[in-house]
Amino acid sequence: MDKEIVLKTWEVYQGLVQGLGETCWKIRTVFYTASSAVIAYAFVHSIPFLYVVVAVLSIVFLVLEAGYKQIQNQYIVKSAQIERTLNDLLVEEPHPFIPEGGIMTAIKTPTYRGYCRLLRWRNWLFWVPYAFVFVCAVALACSRAGIKEPADHCDQAMHSKAP
Numbered sequence: 001m002d003k004e005i006v007l008k009t010w011e012v013y014q015g016l017v018q019g020l021g022e023t024c025w026k027i028r029t030v031f032y033t034a035s036s037a038v039i040a041y042a043f044v045h046s047i048p049f050l051y052v053v054v055a056v057l058s059i060v061f062l063v064l065e066a067g068y069k070q071i072q073n074q075y076i077v078k079s080a081q082i083e084r085t086l087n088d089l090l091v092e093e094p095h096p097f098i099p100e101g102g103i104m105t106a107i108k109t110p111t112y113r114g115y116c117r118l119l120r121w122r123n124w125l126f127w128v129p130y131a132f133v134f135v136c137a138v139a140l141a142c143s144r145a146g147i148k149e150p151a152d153h154c155d156q157a158m159h160s161k162a163p
Helices: 003-045 049-090 112-118 121-143 153-160
Strands: none
Touching (some): 003 049, 003 121, 049 112, 049 121
């Protein structure tokens, strides 16, 4: 087995893991930006329905990021397998470890089970921010929070005192 091919494969996996990690952060920053803007707009203009939109957005973005995380985790596992192969080749093991299915970038589609695994307590840093925004948006919608339109007494007073 050629060490150069295995090393190049490992580099490809590492690049994919890094790219997927950056994509997850971009998803999260877009979520924070969009949800903050919609909540602020809903509060200023007293539109409680927009709080419901934010609650739905938090679920949509959670599912989107979780899908990317599942794919990233698969490449992390593949990278660890390649590292084992590289170690076997470096010590000139007579029968180096070969990952199941060989060396390839093919992955499985994200699953419901994978989504549930990401919602475990040990992954709380992943899902708690989405849950927090969801709960806040629902609470704001239920309380119908917002700036109430001020009574327009000044305009009425100015029109009645015209000379």
